[in-house]
């Protein structure tokens with residue numbers, strides 16, 4: 001099966017997830033709990049679709065290497081490293097956030113802002129990495 005469409009679809013899921021986290025965050029800043037819940041749930045849905053597509057593509061195709069050099073290469077690897085470190089933490093942090101919201105724990109309020117910013121960093125840098133890799137995709 002030709003999977004060349006998949007990175008573009010994944011980037012689309014990632015983009016929609018990013019928009020949902022922004023809307024959910026702005027909603028709770030204006031005390032709109034209903035919109036916060038709906039958009040956080042949607043962000044989790046889009047991120048799950050992204051992760052499934054990402055894993056499927058990389059299991060089938062392997063690693064896609066960045067072919068640029070000079071300052072572009074330095075910037076790319078700096079973004080990739082910080083992105084990867086945070087991306088391994090975020091799924092667990094978000095799962096704990098959801099659990100804490102159902103248990104009505106103070107944790108949700110205390111750590112929600114930091115986790116939302118970290119999640120946004122991971123999603124936005126995910127889109128930037130996709131743009132860097134676009135010319136080298138199979």
Ligand code: HEM
Pocket residue numbers: 028033036037040041094097098101102108109110111112113115116119
């Ligand atoms: C779908 C799952 C979620 C539900 C049901 C939910 C529910 C809630 C509720 C009930 C509040 C009000 C808390 C309170 O008054 O004590 C709240 C606030 C908040 N939530 Fe969520 N939430 C969810 C996911 C998330 C996630 C994943 C994040 C972060 C990535 C997050 C970040 C926040 C923030 C920053 C606040 C505001 C805290 C403040 O008032 O300073 N939420 N959420």
